[in-house]
Amino acid sequence: MEAIGVLMMCPMSTYFEQELDKRFNLFRFWNFPQKEEFLKQHSSSIRAIVSNAWAGARPELIDALPSLEIVANHGVGVDQIDLGKCKEKGIRVTNTPDVLTEDVADLAIGLILATMRRISECDRYVRSGLWKKGDFKLTAKFSGKTVGIIGLGRIGTAIAKRAEAFGCPISYHSRSKKPDSNYEYYPNVVDLASNCHILVVACSLNDDTRHIINHEVIDALGPKGVIINIGRGAHIDELELVSALVEGQLGGAGLDVFEHEPEVPEQLLGIDNVVLLSHVGTGTVETREAIADLVIGNLEAHFLKKPLLTPVV
The missing domain is CATH 3.40.50.720 (NAD(P)-binding Rossmann-like Domain)
Structure with a gap:
């Protein structure tokens, strides 16, 4: 050939x-x-x-x-x-499909833990010598938190199974209810966000899902909520996300993807409750x-x- x-x-x-x-x-x-x-x-x-x-x-x-x-x-x-x-x-x-499912799902769980337990921030705390001046602040527990997943396809399902191992109740939103799933289904993303602690974006990008995470969804998730995105950057309205994080209207975010890669909104770089990765979901x-x-x-x-x-x- x-x-x-x-x-x-x-x-x-x-x-x-x-x-x-x-x-x-x-x-x-x-x-x-x-x-x-x-x-x-x-x-x-x-x-x-x-x-x-x-x-x-x-x-x-x-x-x-x-x-x-x-x-x-x-x-x-x-x-x-x-x-x-x-x-x-x-x-x-x-x-x-399939060959990358496990890696992306693994990374989603890693982002949840890194964001909620402030792993990256704590690493910087130790490296900078601040530990000698006092213990690191308390963080948020992951186990048992309600996880909402947007897109219950191969990757979304793999994330759900992993989160279940942490004792997390699972709910989801997709174009239609999955007949073979026992997870709670929400036909509306705002309702899903209102009823979970952690919102994971794992759907495909199309006209219907572009900016599926907007100010209304972020407001529904609330100041203790966490957004994890391993889908596509354009799933999130980045201006609204940055604004919510800066103003304390969102608890944190773990992001592997961005709307204009490799450009990342500069304000995100200085926010401690955000974990930023370079689109490495399949990067093994x-x-x-x-x-x-x-x-x-x-x-x-x-x-x-x-x-x-x-x-x-």
Whole structure:
């Protein structure tokens, strides 16, 4: 398959690039500063795009590649891919569910603990020598707190199971009630927030879920509530979040994603009851290799005219 042109949108991992190089004619888009000229020169030979959460397949790119057959996404969320345009042109789209579920769920629990027990702040307290002047302040307990989850899919369910191990009652909001779930369902996000201590965002990003966390939801959660986001940055209205944290209207936040990555609102950097991560939910060696292998498996299946492993479109 070496003659098949594959356009990789941005750096992902050395392992992934090496494995793609073995099988395809790999174009690293970031190495070509003159993007329009590059696309004109290679448009007919590029038959696949490898995208991710930061760099996808927008309409203008799809239109510039007349030979494009498949967009293979390195991750679950496909909000950076114009699915409508792909359907219109008969371009297949794949993603990588399941292989990243455990890591993201683990990180969500880590963020809850780090935020409520102020682990990062306490670490800084010790490093700065302040412990010699007195004990660190008391924090909030996690075990037994009510956890509300927005999006009870694979990742949301995995988070719920982990939180149950901490004795936490679970409730959730999703597009519809899950018939196989015993967790309490709220058809309205504000009602969910009003009835939980910790609100975890684990849904996909679309027009309905963009800024699903707004001032009304934050007010319902209250000054002792905590928001955890391992979904997409645009799930939260960041201006409203910052305002609530600064004014003490929210108890804390653990954030792995931001609306304009890698930019982070400057005010968040100085707030102690916020834990900030750099979109590392899938960031383990094991999972990144598994994701890469699944992307490659989908590409190989497509070009060998076999059923796709994890099709979206």
